Amino acid sequence: MTTDNGITFVNVVDVDPARQAELVALLQEGAERVIRHRPGFVSLTLLASADGSRVVNLARWRSADDVRATQADPAAAEYAARTAAIANARPGLYTVAAQYDA
Amino acid sequence: MTTDNGITFVNVVDVDPARQAELVALLQEGAERVIRHRPGFVSLTLLASADGSRVVNLARWRSADDVRATQADPAAAEYAARTAAIANARPGLYTVAAQYDA
Numbered sequence: 001m002t003t004d005n006g007i008t009f010v011n012v013v014d015v016d017p018a019r020q021a022e023l024v025a026l027l028q029e030g031a032e033r034v035i036r037h038r039p040g041f042v043s044l045t046l047l048a049s050a051d052g053s054r055v056v057n058l059a060r061w062r063s064a065d066d067v068r069a070t071q072a073d074p075a076a077a078e079y080a081a082r083t084a085a086i087a088n089a090r091p092g093l094y095t096v097a098a099q100y101d102a
Numbered sequence: 103m104t105t106d107n108g109i110t111f112v113n114v115v116d117v118d119p120a121r122q123a124e125l126v127a128l129l130q131e132g133a134e135r136v137i138r139h140r141p142g143f144v145s146l147t148l149l150a151s152a153d154g155s156r157v158v159n160l161a162r163w164r165s166a167d168d169v170r171a172t173q174a175d176p177a178a179a180e181y182a183a184r185t186a187a188i189a190n191a192r193p194g195l196y197t198v199a200a201q202y203d204a
Contacts, residue, residue, distance in 0.1 A: 008149055010158055012114050024199045036202050043203045047110055047196035050166075056112055056196065058160070064152075094149035094158065097126045100138050101145045 009059040015087040017052025030079035040066025110196045111161040117189040119154030132181035142168025
């Protein structure tokens with residue numbers, strides 16, 4: 001087991017399965033146009049549930065301050081608002097409690 | 103952007119913040135004793151929310167069949183039952199829709 005002190009922003013987004021593809025496309029656009037260019041960005045993974053009802057957005061950052069500065073960025077806030085218009089988002093800050101690799 | 107066809111098991115677990123540490127310890131024990139030894143296991147990350155109310159368990163697997171076989175394993179089912187006794191779990195199968203790296 002290894003641990004690190006990296007900060008992860010996790011957004012668990014519930015969505016009508018009929019709109020999951022639209023939601024994924026919107027989150028991809030936000031990642032490509034805004035998030036990946038922000039200071040402190042490390043990586044972002046979009047996970048789409050097989051049942052269509054959820055998308056999980058995982059973004060690693062250098063620090064919690066980098067996340068907060070991104071959330072305050074008007075361009076990022078616009079994508080958050082567009083997400084909220086078509087889905088139910090529950091964003092939050094997380095730390096890695098444990099990591100195991102095969 | 104890159105994508106792959108890897109299967110990710112995501113378990114979003116809501117918990118009373120007073121029991122988050124207990125939940126993390128239980129999920130660590132299950133990972134160490136059972137999950138990491140299962141066929142098809144690739145990696146597992148436990149994320150603990152800063153507000154204490156949630157833990158996200160992300161496990162990468164070679165295939166969806168490996169996940170289903172693990173869920174059918176009595177030792178894994180015991181940990182799932184112990185998790186359900188102290189928290190509210192929402193497990194599901196996901197695919198990686200997009201990946202971005204700095």
